[in-house]
Amino acid sequence: MSANVAAGDPLLRVEDLRVQFPTEDGLVRAVDGIGYELRAGRTLGIVGESGSGKTVSALALMGLHPKHARVAGRIDFDGRELLGLRAEQMRALRGEELAMIFQDPLSSLHPLHRVGWQLVEAIRAHRDVAKAAARERAAELLDLVGIPDPRARLRAYPHELSGGQRQRVMIAMALANEPKLLIADEPTTALDVTVQAQILALLARLQRELGMAMVLVTHDLGVVAEVADEIAVMYAGRIVERGSTEQVLTAPSHPYTWGLLRSIPRLENGAAGHGPASRAPRDSDRGAAGELEPIAGRPPSLIDPPSGCHFHPRCPYALPEHARIDPALAPVPEEPAHLAACLLEPEVRTELWSRLRAGESAEQARAAVGLADLASEPNSVAAGLASETHG
Amino acid sequence: MTRYIVRRLLWGVALLFIVSALTFVLFDLLPSGDPAKLRAGRTATPQAIAHIRHELGLDQPIYTQFFDYMKGVVLHFDLGYSFYSHASVKGLIAERLPATVSLAAGAIVIWLLVGLSVGIVSAVRRRTLLDRTAMGTALVFISAPEYWLGLLALFLFASDIGKLAVFPGAGSYVAFSSEPVKWFTALILPWLVLAASFAAVYARLLRGSLIEVLGEDYIRTARAKGLTERRVVMRHGVRGAITPIVTVLGLDIGTLLGGALLIEVVFNIPGVGRLNYDAINHADFPIVQGTVLLAALFIVVANLLVDISYAFLDPRVRFK
Amino acid sequence: MAEPLLEVRGLVKHFPLTRGVIVQRQFGAVKAVDGIDLTLMAGQTHGLVGETGCGKSTTARLIMRLLEPTGGEIRFAGRDIAHLGGGALRALRRELAMIFQDPYSSLNPRRTVGSIVAEPLVIHGLEPDRSARRRRVQELMDTVGLNPEHYNRYPHEFSGGQRQRIGLARALAMRPKLLIADEPVSALDVSIQAQILNLLRELQRELGLALLFISHDLSVVRYMCEHVAVMNSGKIVESAAAADLYSAPQHPYTRELLAAVPRIPEDRRTISG
Numbered sequence: 001m002s003a004n005v006a007a008g009d010p011l012l013r014v015e016d017l018r019v020q021f022p023t024e025d026g027l028v029r030a031v032d033g034i035g036y037e038l039r040a041g042r043t044l045g046i047v048g049e050s051g052s053g054k055t056v057s058a059l060a061l062m063g064l065h066p067k068h069a070r071v072a073g074r075i076d077f078d079g080r081e082l083l084g085l086r087a088e089q090m091r092a093l094r095g096e097e098l099a100m101i102f103q104d105p106l107s108s109l110h111p112l113h114r115v116g117w118q119l120v121e122a123i124r125a126h127r128d129v130a131k132a133a134a135r136e137r138a139a140e141l142l143d144l145v146g147i148p149d150p151r152a153r154l155r156a157y158p159h160e161l162s163g164g165q166r167q168r169v170m171i172a173m174a175l176a177n178e179p180k181l182l183i184a185d186e187p188t189t190a191l192d193v194t195v196q197a198q199i200l201a202l203l204a205r206l207q208r209e210l211g212m213a214m215v216l217v218t219h220d221l222g223v224v225a226e227v228a229d230e231i232a233v234m235y236a237g238r239i240v241e242r243g244s245t246e247q248v249l250t251a252p253s254h255p256y257t258w259g260l261l262r263s264i265p266r267l268e269n270g271a272a273g274h275g276p277a278s279r280a281p282r283d284s285d286r287g288a289a290g291e292l293e294p295i296a297g298r299p300p301s302l303i304d305p306p307s308g309c310h311f312h313p314r315c316p317y318a319l320p321e322h323a324r325i326d327p328a329l330a331p332v333p334e335e336p337a338h339l340a341a342c343l344l345e346p347e348v349r350t351e352l353w354s355r356l357r358a359g360e361s362a363e364q365a366r367a368a369v370g371l372a373d374l375a376s377e378p379n380s381v382a383a384g385l386a387s388e389t390h391g
Numbered sequence: 392m393t394r395y396i397v398r399r400l401l402w403g404v405a406l407l408f409i410v411s412a413l414t415f416v417l418f419d420l421l422p423s424g425d426p427a428k429l430r431a432g433r434t435a436t437p438q439a440i441a442h443i444r445h446e447l448g449l450d451q452p453i454y455t456q457f458f459d460y461m462k463g464v465v466l467h468f469d470l471g472y473s474f475y476s477h478a479s480v481k482g483l484i485a486e487r488l489p490a491t492v493s494l495a496a497g498a499i500v501i502w503l504l505v506g507l508s509v510g511i512v513s514a515v516r517r518r519t520l521l522d523r524t525a526m527g528t529a530l531v532f533i534s535a536p537e538y539w540l541g542l543l544a545l546f547l548f549a550s551d552i553g554k555l556a557v558f559p560g561a562g563s564y565v566a567f568s569s570e571p572v573k574w575f576t577a578l579i580l581p582w583l584v585l586a587a588s589f590a591a592v593y594a595r596l597l598r599g600s601l602i603e604v605l606g607e608d609y610i611r612t613a614r615a616k617g618l619t620e621r622r623v624v625m626r627h628g629v630r631g632a633i634t635p636i637v638t639v640l641g642l643d644i645g646t647l648l649g650g651a652l653l654i655e656v657v658f659n660i661p662g663v664g665r666l667n668y669d670a671i672n673h674a675d676f677p678i679v680q681g682t683v684l685l686a687a688l689f690i691v692v693a694n695l696l697v698d699i700s701y702a703f704l705d706p707r708v709r710f711k
Numbered sequence: 712m713a714e715p716l717l718e719v720r721g722l723v724k725h726f727p728l729t730r731g732v733i734v735q736r737q738f739g740a741v742k743a744v745d746g747i748d749l750t751l752m753a754g755q756t757h758g759l760v761g762e763t764g765c766g767k768s769t770t771a772r773l774i775m776r777l778l779e780p781t782g783g784e785i786r787f788a789g790r791d792i793a794h795l796g797g798g799a800l801r802a803l804r805r806e807l808a809m810i811f812q813d814p815y816s817s818l819n820p821r822r823t824v825g826s827i828v829a830e831p832l833v834i835h836g837l838e839p840d841r842s843a844r845r846r847r848v849q850e851l852m853d854t855v856g857l858n859p860e861h862y863n864r865y866p867h868e869f870s871g872g873q874r875q876r877i878g879l880a881r882a883l884a885m886r887p888k889l890l891i892a893d894e895p896v897s898a899l900d901v902s903i904q905a906q907i908l909n910l911l912r913e914l915q916r917e918l919g920l921a922l923l924f925i926s927h928d929l930s931v932v933r934y935m936c937e938h939v940a941v942m943n944s945g946k947i948v949e950s951a952a953a954a955d956l957y958s959a960p961q962h963p964y965t966r967e968l969l970a971a972v973p974r975i976p977e978d979r980r981t982i983s984g
Contacts, residue, residue, distance in 0.1 A: 003846035049900040064614055095617030102615075107608040110627055111707060121626075122616045157706045163763070173616065192762035197971035219901055222973030249976050261903035262948065267972055269955065289914075292934065294905030298870060394730070 010037040011213050012061075012181060017073035019053070025197050026303035030056040032237035033073070038230075040180065043207065043214040045228030045245070046323075047173035047221060047260075051299040054217045054235040058183050061215070062100050078180060096126040103186035105166035105371040109158040115169050116154030122176040141172040146202060164195035169204065174377055175206060182207075183215045188223060200227050221264060227247055233257050236300050236310040239329065243338030253332045253340040253349050255315045258356055259295035291364065309343060316362035317344060317352060392702060399698070403691040408461070410687040411680070413459050418676050443474060451502055468506050470681040475673050480681035484663060490564060491662035494654065497578055498585040506590035507636070510597025517602060526598070529591035535570075539585045541657035547582060554709075562659035585651055589624045589643065591593040593636060600632035607631065634704050645693025649686025716788060716921050717774065717889060719749040723782035724769055727827060741861065742771040745945035746783065751938075756915060756922040758936030758953070760929055760968070765927045765942040771893045774923065775809050776800060805835055810884035812894035818866040824877050825862035828852065831884040838894035851880040856910060872903035876910070883914070889921045896931065929970065931974055933957055941965050 019031035031053040040043045048054040059065045061075060063082065075082040078097065079196065082090065094100075102108040110118055118130060119138035129137070135296055142150035145168040158166055167187060174182060184203065188196035206226060216227055224231050224245065231248040233241040233256065241254040252258055297314040300306055308325050312318040322343050329339040333346050342349060348369055355365040451459075463469040470480035509529070513522040532540070547553050549560035563577040604610065607627050613627045614620075650664025659665070663682055670678035701708045725740035744766045751757045769773040771777045774785060776792060779806050784792045792803055808831075818827055828848045838844040849859035855876040866874055875895060882890060892911065896904040912935065924935050932939055933953055940950035941964065942970045949962040960966045 049902060053944075062615060064611060091617050091618070091619065094615055100615045102608060102612060104608060108612045110609040110613070110631070112630055112705060113627075121618065125617050159707050170612070173612075194762065194967060194971045197973070200973070220973070221975050225975045226973040246976065260901060261975070263902050264975070265905075265908070265930040267930050267933060267969065267974065273867070292905040292909055294909060295902040298872070298903075299900075 011040045011078060012038040012215075013074070013076040014061070015074040015076070017057060017060060017075065018071070019056050019065060020070045021066070021068065022070070023303070028302045029237050029305070030069075030302055031060065032302075032305075033072075034232075034234070034237075034239045036232055036239065036242060037231075038181075038215065041207070041211050042230065043216060043228045044213060045231045046217045046222055046234060047219065047231060048234035049219055049299060051236070051302065052234040053302075054234045055185055056186050057234075058215060058217045059098070059181055062094060062098055063087075064100070065095075073351065079093050091201030092126070095122055095174075095179075097175045097180050098183070099177075099179040099181070100183040100185065101167070101170045101174045101187050104190045105170045106158060106162065106190075108170060109166060111158055113157075114154065115156050115158060115161070119154070119169070119173055122173045127176050137176070138172075141176055144171070144175075144206070145169070145172045146198075147172075149247075162195075163191050164198060167191060167195075167199055171199075171202065171206070173285075174212065175212075178210055179212065181213045181215070183217070185217045186219070186302050187216070189218065189220065196223070203227065220288075221249065221260060233260070236305055237302060238310065238312065238341065238343075239339075239342045242329065243332070243335065247335055247338040249334075251335075251338075251350075252353060253338065253346065254342050255317055255344075255352075258353060259293070259314075262293040263295060265292060291353070295312060317369075318367050319343075319371060329373050392699075394697070396699065399695050401685070403695060406691055407684065407687055411461065411464070411684055412457060414683050415460065416453070416678050418680070419680070420451055439474070451520075451561060468685065471677040473670075473675050473677045475675040476678070480677050483666060483678060484681055484685060487661055487663045487666045489566065490660050491648065491650050491655070492665060493567065493638070493649055494581055494585065494660060495644065497582040498589065498647070498651075499644065501582055502586035502589070502590040502593060503640075505586065506593030507597055509590070509594040510627060511601060511624065513594065513598040514601035514605065514628075522598075526571060526595065529594050532587045532591035533595075535588070536653075537584065537588060538653045538657050540587060541581070541654055544580050544584050559656065564658070564660045578660075581654050581660060582659075585654045596639065597629075597632060597636055600635050601628055604631040605629050611645075634701070637700055639706060641693045641697030641700070642690070645690040646686075648689040648693075650682065713752065714789060715750045715786075716753040717749065717751040717923070719747060719774065719783070720786075721783035722747050722770065722773060722774055722780055722785065723751075724766075724778060725781045742945050744773065744780075747940075747942070747945075747947045749940060749947070749950075750920050751889070753921050753922060754915075754919045755938065756924060756936040758932035758939040759923065759925045759942060760927065760932050760939060761942035762927055764944075766945040767942050768893055770942070771809065771891050771923065771925050772899040775807055775891055776803065785899075790928065801835075805885045806832075806888045808885060808887035808889070809891040809893065810875070810878045810882050811896050812876065812897050814871045814898060815961065817878055818874055820866050823863050823865060824852070824857075824869070825849075826865070827877060827885060828880045831881060834968075835885065837885075847884070848880075851884055852877075854883070854914070855880045856906075872897050872907060875899065875907050879907075879910070879914070883918070886918070887920070889923065890915070891923045891925070893925045894927070895924075897926065897928065904931070923942075929957075930967060941968065 013035075014037075015034065015035045016033050017031055018029070018033055020035065023031060034053075034057060036044060046054045046057070056065065056069075060069075060071050061077075061082070063085075064070060064071065071083060073083065077093075079384040082093075085093075109115070116135060117153045119141060120134040123129065123137055124131070125177050127134075135263050138154055139150045141199070142153055147153050147165055147168055153161075153165075158169070161169065171187075182203075187203070191199060203214065206212070214227075216224065218224060228245050231243065231245050232239045232242075233254065235256050240303050241248055241252060247258060249261070252261060295314055296316075300310055302315070306313050308321075308323040309315070309318070309327055312322040315322070327341045327343045327345055329341045332338045332340060342351070344352075348371075350364050351369055355368055356362070360368065430442050440661060460471065463471070468481060470484070472479050473483065509525050513525045516522050545553060545561055548555055548557040550556040550558060551560035553560070558580045559573070559577045563573065565577065567574045601624075605624070609631075610623060610627055612621045618627075648663075650662055650667055652664035652668055654660070655662045655664035655666050663685070666678060667682040668673075670682070722744055723742075723746055724744040725742050727737045728739045728741065729735040729737050739880075747760075747766075747770065748944075749757070751773060758774050758916050759767045769778065772957060773780050776785075776795060781795050783793065787803070787807065792800075795803060797824065820977065822830075828851055829844055832838045832844055832847065838847055841873065845862070849862060852859045852862070857873060857876050861868075865951070866877065869877065878895075895911070896907050899907060911922070914920065922935070926932050936953050938951070939953045939956050940947045940955070941962065942948070943964050949956065949965045951961075956965065957969070960969055
């Protein structure tokens with residue numbers, strides 16, 4: 001009973017999605033109004049740290065959010081509005097048209113049931129097939145995800161498999177009924193790097209073969225760089241930047257994205273790759289051509305977020321008025337599909353990024369661009385930054 | 392696995408040996424005077440006592456006595472002779488065992504059905520009025536002493552002394568082989584009373600275990616597969632939560648087979664528990680020795696079966 | 712050439728596999744560490760990289776003498792510590808310190824932060840005077856970037872990154888010569904990782920600590936260490952200066968590891984303006 005989406009229309013459209021949890025300390029705004037579109041066959045990478053709301057938003061897509069959560073907004077999937085569906089209707093979609101894989105395959109697979117049993121269950125939940133036929137299909141699926149000797153493996157228990165094999169089983173289970181959309185929540189975080197590479201390659205291949213769309217939630221920018229067509233960067237329950245992978249990673253237009261990119265050690269040329277150009281890597285030097293530049297402070301409270309721009313207490317380029325105005329996502333000039341939620345002028349941001357890329361520090365770039373001096377402002381952002389580090 | 396079982400059985404035997412030895416020594420150490428007199432029971436004549444002293448070899452050193460006793464147990468299953476009751480201990484126990492088993496079996500069925508259902512419903516409808524009422528009631532049944540519940544039940548429902556004459560009163564037990572219907576009706580009250588506190592414990596236990604399991608990642612995966620909530624709770628949740636229940640069940644069965652003493656006394660059921668109680672009151676030590684050994688045997692076997700069942704319940708468990 | 716601070720030769724750790732009914736007989740062993748050599752000079756940073764199960768954490772525990780080696784020798788400041796026991800081992804613990812991966816389980820939740828950091832001082836009988844001890848603890852807390860006023864708070868009141876700082880303060884209390892860091896940032900968010908890594912680098916430089924840094928993350932090890940060893944199945948397959956290892960890896964396994972690391976594209980546009 002699938003509604004037909006006109007060719008060219010996005011398969012998934014999320015609009016102003018909000019997820020809130022009432023708690024003793026107040027209302028937690030885990031997801032505070034996010035929106036994006038995804039077409040069939042494409043991959044969206046949602047990047048963020050803990051508390052950004054990325055996992056909660058993924059669970060909300062599947063209707064797997066905790067019962068006490070309040071969800072609002074629109075999720076249009078294949079022509080249907082998911083949030084308005086009854087529980088029974090949503091259940092019919094899960095595992096059939098929408099599927100999800102999780103971070104830790106050891107805890108996400110039932111430890112007391114054999115792998116074959118779990119796969120067969122996934123198949124028979126939505127298709128009326130005999131057990132024998134389902135078992136056949138299960139063996140096919142294990143073969144599809146690259147598990148050797150699939151028929152024998154059906155009888156294995158999850159703990160008898162390696163981490164990579166378990167994740168392959170999870171993927172097989174999710175793809176059992178050829179869903180249109182796969183949501184992957186940190187699928188490789190618990191895996192070794194060589195296994196991660198294999199799993200990502202597997203996901204890419206399966207996506208091509210099945211024409212599936214994928215939402216990949218992760219904190220690892222390297223992973224989205226390899227796999228995603230588009231990236232959305234989340235902070236404090238919102239999307240602060242969105243665009244193609246190329247745009248977001250090579251020409252980012254939001255201070256948080258800059259902060260993330262500059263706080264990750266890189267494999268080539270040591271350190272952040274954006275260290276001071278004057279210090280070329282020397283053999284006798286230790287791994288760094290420059291220091292990592294971490295983002296100062298800590299993630300904000302989701303109950304009582306900072307006023308105005310939620311990132312302003314940690315932003316090295318914030319101005320006093322940023323504490324009063326809450327920016328909306330706006331397109332970057334000449335890149336209509338690239339959006340950023342920042343109050344600084346786009347030209348200023350472009351220049352800041354060029355300077356940072358050339359090796360200047362945040363203070364240097366800020367000064368060069370002519371933003372007012374932080375320290376001269378009373379109750380300034382700088383004071384806020386200092387207290388966050390030592391808090 | 393076989394190695395494991397063999398090792399456990401050897402340890403079990405050793406344990407039974409130690410239990411017997413301890414009981415034996417305890418009676419010998421009891422400051423109640425002449426051991427022959429004790430064994431003869433309170434109403435024996437001096438000749439009988441002298442006869443007993445010789446018969447039982449009580450003039451022999453303690454370890455010889457114990458050795459003879461154990462030889463009797465192991466080779467002939469002879470648990471001794473009760474002079475007070477004029478019958479072999481083995482015979483007395485064999486006679487009383489069916490009643491105990493009947494009592495235990497029925498209670499087990501009831502408490503499993505009631506306790507587990509309540510536990511599951513409470514876990515799924517956590518913190519609702521239903522849950523709180525159920526757990527509150529459970530607490531009452533756990534706190535109330537068994538014999539008090541038994542007496543209360545008789546007071547309310549026994550046909551002879553109760554306010555509402557619904558069930559047969561105490562002492563109405565008959566063997567299943569003689570009158571099946573009467574056997575059944577006479578056991579209803581004892582079953583309910585015995586099951587009450589166990590059901591309460593199991594309900595709370597399963598509730599706690601299931602709530603924990605329902606928070607696990609694999610439950611989320613099960614829901615992500617689009618399974619019905621019922622299947623998720625039963626095939627994934629309860630399946631994961633049942634292991635501690637099985638452990639406790641095995642041990643409870645083992646203990647109960649040794650005799651549910653208080654219930655048997657209150658309802659006057661001629662089981663092993665009653666036998667034990669009377670024997671203690673009459674200082675009839677051979678019987679007590681026998682029932683203690685039997686109870687220990689049941690517990691050792693129950694423990695072993697429970698541990699072995701783990702291998703079937705949880706494939707991650709490995710036996711060394 | 713100065714004598715190495717830490718010299719490990721042929722280090723072996725086997726965990727026996729036994730079977731038997733009454734008597735346990737050994738029929739084999741898990742060779743967690745299967746003969747490794749390591750050299751670390753004072754004040755140097757050395758990385759140990761590998762995937763799950765390669766034996767790097769076991770190696771760390773062996774060097775810390777939380778485990779006793781089955782074979783080989785561990786020479787620390789000239790002494791063989793491989794089979795030390797009792798008082799000598801306790802004295803050793805003043806010179807070697809370790810920080811762990813999980814900030815949530817490596818601190819005792821029932822003790823205040825102050826008492827956690829003070830514990831090494833108490834155990835080894837340094838600073839018997841309570842107020843002097845308190846000052847030292849607060850000084851340590853300040854060094855790692857914690858607010859010294861939070862002396863009396865409990866671990867659960869701190870974030871993951873802050874807890875790692877507490878663990879670090881505790882490790883530094885004894886002014887150790889060697890700090891072993893076992894995946895210290897793996898459980899932390901990216902932005903916090905960078906803060907802790909920078910803190911470690913800064914302290915390492917200021918205090919002249921030797922640092923043995925264990926991680927599965929090749930990029931982090933590249934950032935932190937002058938010298939790197941790659942482990943696989945209990946053995947070291949390659950060991951070289953970081954710059955050499957990363958630019959010209961010799962061993963196929965090293966190459967495989969490096970190839971598997973996902974790359975973030977660099978901005979290749981020319982800078983305008």
